[in-house]
Amino acid sequence: MEVVEAHPFRVTRDADMTIQELEADDLLETMEQSVRQRRFGSVVRVTVNHAMPGHIREILIKNLELDRNDIYTLEPPLGLSSLMGLYNVDRHDLKDTPFKQTIQAVLRGDARDGNLFSAYSP
Numbered sequence: 001m002e003v004v005e006a007h008p009f010r011v012t013r014d015a016d017m018t019i020q021e022l023e024a025d026d027l028l029e030t031m032e033q034s035v036r037q038r039r040f041g042s043v044v045r046v047t048v049n050h051a052m053p054g055h056i057r058e059i060l061i062k063n064l065e066l067d068r069n070d071i072y073t074l075e076p077p078l079g080l081s082s083l084m085g086l087y088n089v090d091r092h093d094l095k096d097t098p099f100k101q102t103i104q105a106v107l108r109g110d111a112r113d114g115n116l117f118s119a120y121s122p
Contacts, residue, residue, distance in 0.1 A: 007052040009060065013041035047072045 043064045048057065050073050057071060087095075107116070 005053075005056075007049060007056055009046055009048045009052070011043055011064065012045040012047075014044050043070065045070055045072060047074050049073070050075065 043066060046060055046064065046066060048060070048071060052073075060066065060071065061068060
């Protein structure tokens with residue numbers, strides 16, 4: 001397959017958990033199972049970029065079984081809270097070289113008695 005275009009979107013699912021404490025033998029195990037099942041909860045909202053074409057939105061509506069009112073258009077970028085996950089990828093060849101600070105020659109040394117403002121006075 002060839003990727004022709006790509007568009008960001010975020011799916012929000014129903015996270016309603018119904019737990020009968022009296023019926024649950026192990027509450028922790030029941031909670032873990034319930035959290036795992038959230039991935040399969042019904043879709044309650046999809047946020048998309050305003051640049052997403054209509055035919056892609058139609059694909060989302062059909063495949064996620066959405067109502068048109070469940071799609072919300074937001075200004076980019078979407079999901080900045082997850083951006084640091086990209087930075088944590090161990091690919092140093094894709095990152096900018098670290099910034100190395102330097103001290104200007106006029107500010108170096110003890111000739112100015114530690115007074116920053118005297119460095120630029122005539």
